[in-house]
Amino acid sequence: MSKAKKQKSFRPKARKAKGFEDRHGKLLRSENALIKAASDIFDAHGFEPLSTPAFEYADALGKFLPDEERPNAGVFAIEDDDKQWLALRYDHTAPLARFVAQNYDGLAKPFRRFSAGPVWRNEKPGPGRFREFIQVDADTVGTKSPAADAEMIMLAAKVMQGVGLTSDEFTIYINDRRLLDVLLADLGVADTTEGLLQKGIVVRAIDKLDRLGERGVELLLGSGRKDDSGDYTKGAGLTTAAIAKVLAFTRSGHQDRNNTLSAIEKLLGNSELAKQSLNDLNMINDLVTAAGWDENCVFFEPSIVRGLGYYTGPVFEANINLQATDAKGRPMNFGSVGGGGRYDGLVARFKGIEVPATGFSFGVSRFAALMSSLDRLGDQDIAPVVVLALEPDQMASYFTMAEELRADNIRAEVYMGTSGMKAQMKYADKRGAPAVVIVGEDERMAGNITVKNLNLGSKISEQITDNVQWRKANAAQSTDKRSMLVNLVQKTLTP
RNA sequence: GCCGCCUUAGCUCAGUUGGUUAGAGCGCCGGUUUGUGGAACCGGAGGUCCUUGGUUCGAGACCAAGAGGCGGUACCA
Numbered sequence: 019m020s021k022a023k024k025q026k027s028f029r030p031k032a033r034k035a036k037g038f039e040d041r042h043g044k045l046l047r048s049e050n051a052l053i054k055a056a057s058d059i060f061d062a063h064g065f066e067p068l069s070t071p072a073f074e075y076a077d078a079l080g081k082f083l084p085d086e087e088r089p090n091a092g093v094f095a096i097e098d099d100d101k102q103w104l105a106l107r108y109d110h111t112a113p114l115a116r117f118v119a120q121n122y123d124g125l126a127k128p129f130r131r132f133s134a135g136p137v138w139r140n141e142k143p144g145p146g147r148f149r150e151f152i153q154v155d156a157d158t159v160g161t162k163s164p165a166a167d168a169e170m171i172m173l174a175a176k177v178m179q180g181v182g183l184t185s186d187e188f189t190i191y192i193n194d195r196r197l198l199d200v201l202l203a204d205l206g207v208a209d210t211t212e213g214l215l216q217k218g219i220v221v222r223a224i225d226k227l228d229r230l231g232e233r234g235v236e237l238l239l240g241s242g243r244k245d246d247s248g249d250y251t252k253g254a255g256l257t258t259a260a261i262a263k264v265l266a267f268t269r270s271g272h273q274d275r276n277n278t279l280s281a282i283e284k285l286l287g288n289s290e291l292a293k294q295s296l297n298d299l300n301m302i303n304d305l306v307t308a309a310g311w312d313e314n315c316v317f318f319e320p321s322i323v324r325g326l327g328y329y330t331g332p333v334f335e336a337n338i339n340l341q342a343t344d345a346k347g348r349p350m351n352f353g354s355v356g357g358g359g360r361y362d363g364l365v366a367r368f369k370g371i372e373v374p375a376t377g378f379s380f381g382v383s384r385f386a387a388l389m390s391s392l393d394r395l396g397d398q399d400i401a402p403v404v405v406l407a408l409e410p411d412q413m414a415s416y417f418t419m420a421e422e423l424r425a426d427n428i429r430a431e432v433y434m435g436t437s438g439m440k441a442q443m444k445y446a447d448k449r450g451a452p453a454v455v456i457v458g459e460d461e462r463m464a465g466n467i468t469v470k471n472l473n474l475g476s477k478i479s480e481q482i483t484d485n486v487q488w489r490k491a492n493a494a495q496s497t498d499k500r501s502m503l504v505n506l507v508q509k510t511l512t513p
Numbered sequence: 514g515c516c517g518c519c520u521u522a523g524c525u526c527a528g529u530u531g532g533u534u535a536g537a538g539c540g541c542c543g544g545u546u547u548g549u550g551g552a553a554c555c556g557g558a559g560g561u562c563c564u565u566g567g568u569u570c571g572a573g574a575c576c577a578a579g580a581g582g583c584g585g586u587a588c589c590a
Contacts, residue, residue, distance in 0.1 A: 036581090079590080092589060108590085141589060142514090222588095249515050249586050327590070408548075443550035451550095458548060476551045495549085 037143030038150050039383075048390035049152060052382050053134045055180040056154040059173060060132035065156055068131040070113040072138075076103035078116045078368075094140050106138040110155040111364065111377060118159050118375075119368030127160035134382070146384055157377030159365065164298040167332045167360060168305035170378045174336050174356060175311060177380065182394055183338065185312065191319040191335045192302065195359070196295040198224075198323060200286050201267050205260040218327065219254040224268060225325045236261055268321035275303050278318040298332065324357055333359030334378060338388060355388065356380035401450040402429040403507055406442045408458040419455060419467070419503055426504045428511065447472060453510045455503070456495070467503050470495035471510045 034040060041049065061067065076095055095105040107113050110133040118129060134154040143149055156173055158166040171190055178188040202220060207213045223238035230238070237243035239261045242253035256264065270281040279299060286292040299318065306316055324333045336356040358378030365373035389395040403423055405416045416432045423430035433442045439458070446454045456468040475494035498506050 112590090139589070142587095144584085243586095245516085245586050251587065325589075406549090439548050440546090440550075443548095445550085447550035454550085456549075460548075470549075472550070475549090479551050 035149075037141075037148050039148055041383075045387065045390045048386040048395040049382055051395045052181055052380070052386045052389065053152065053154055056156075056177045056380060056382075057132060057134055059176050059180050060154075060156045063169070063173065064130065066129075066131040068114070068117065068133050069135065070107070070110070070117055070133065072106055072136070073104045074107055074113055074116060076105040079105050079107065079112045092140055094138050108139050109137050110135070110153055110379065111157065111361070114155070114157055114159070114377075115364040115368065115375075118365050118373065122369060122373075125160075128166065129159045130157070131159075132156040146387065148383060151384070152382035153379050154382055155377060155379045157375055159375040160373055162362070162374040164301040164332070165305060167298070167334075167376050168302040170358060170376055171302065171306060171316065171334055172309055172311065174334060174358070174378050174380075175316060177356075178315075178336060178338075181385075181389060185315040187339055188315060189337045189339060190316045191322040191337065192299070192316070192332060193318065193320055193322045194295045194299055194332045195323070195329045196291050196331060197267070197282060197286060197320065200289045200292045200295075201264065204286075204289075205256065205263060216254050216256075219252070220256070220264065221323050221327075222325055223254060224264070224321060224323045227268060227321050232265060236265065239264055271317065271319045271321065273317075274313055275307070275316070275318050278320070279303065282318075282320065295331070302332065324359060328361045328364060329359040330362045331360030332376070333357070336378075336380070338385075340388070340392060354381075355385040400429060401452065402431045403453045403455065403511075404442070404446040404449065404451045405430060405432045405455040406439065406446075406457070407433040407435075408439055408442075408456070409462070410436075412457070412462065415457070415462075419457070422504055423455075423507055426508065428504070428507060447476075453507060455507065461497065465500050466497050467500050467506065468495055468497045469503075469506045469510050 057067070076093070079093065093105045093108050095103050098104050114131065114133070118125065132155060134152065136150050136152050138150050140149060141147075156170065158169065171192060175188070175190050178190075179185070198221065199217075202217055203209075207216050207220070220239060223235050226238065227235050230243075234243055237253060238251060239254050239256045240258070241255070242251055244250045267282075267285060270278065270285060272278045272281060279296060282292075283296055287296070303318075319335075322333065322335050324335065334357060335354045337354050356379055358376070360374070360376040362372055362374040364375060386395065405420045405423075407413060407416050413432070420430040420432050433445060435441070435445065437445075443454065452471070452473055454470050454472065456470060457466075460466075461468055471494045478494055496506065496510075
């Protein structure tokens, strides 16, 4: 490597941006299968497909406004030619609120729609956490009816089933934010700025129950917690008695939905707001029960709160009860693969009038990664049969052969390179092709085709140690008349 | 953002108290075998030892700063 050469060419390093993922093969097929399964279910229930742009004006996305100092905190934002700030959407809900507000008069309400596509968050990436990921959302806008919430819950369960999970392999948890509001009001957390801040800490602390355990959450509710790395997190500053009450509430879940509701009623039943909430939850329970969803996959769970601030009523979460390991053999604990709830305030930001809404969202990337590693989705990733291109002037006939295979639903391709036969065999092997079609001069002159079974070939090779025998072994291939092409390939592919 | 650990070939990693020309396995390429991938044997290519500065006669190794990666934690409208 001469100095002159080094100076001549600048080469950028081939590397992908942090927190962004290349997706291909089995994993991408899993994602697509998941998106399709969810979309089909939403569509069958009468939800309208809706696609909104990746960019929105930043002020439309939320109360977030990019400031000069850190325009990209949380979201990816750019300043347009006209000095207006654009930001990549960070979920599908905010664009929906914008769409509904903008087209309010023309929409049949309640308006029900589903959306699938990537969303972006400019946050620190971690395992199973990316800066770009796909969400599939279904939302119902324009009704306060708990029936709409019940429908969301059942849709979530149906999607879980739709991707092949049995009812003991997934769980849908239900809770209601209003119950926590009542509880905290009882404990003296006021509706002031300071109180709302405190409430936020409480909600986020409860959200961490599964990760930190009750002891950790207890610290976060009280004075604060120091983690293993020595970092200190400020607590909510509740009294010991108040902490006990909050924890008692999170423990009030039972296996049986009715028992959970009566336990909550005993704890909070005197309040008017709690009565409203329990009424709604009872109606949800009736509908879910009538539809036949049994107690082992749909629960009321008071410890589920969801981290986001905008929920105003029932909240839901979908969990997978399976353990998987990643490429490096480490256990993948994904926890929830989807969540949602009622948010009655979002559209009001635009319209000034309250437009109640409820929705559910699946984190497709996370969900699909889990399913893919369990070989539960995308296992239809079968490599194509490769038609070798041995004689350059016979390409037309190779194309014809591949087309015949495709007509019989066999994934097939013609080798597109210019290398010799050995390289073509290596190519087919590396692709994982189940078989190759070999038609060279010999076959062509005789009006024949040869099909080699690559899987069988590699099995046979394991038993051969002698080099000469190795060369001679072509037991894994057979030759027949040209007209028998599809037949012979078919026979090779079926075990 | 805060805390900890890490960074040597495409990948996983060795590399002695600081001492000539930095290694292994796997992978890759070629050959044995010019119409046959996968086994076996033989050969080959491939390195800014993350970067910069310092200590030293001499640094992959020691020191400092920076960058990147991993993990934890926080934030996540």
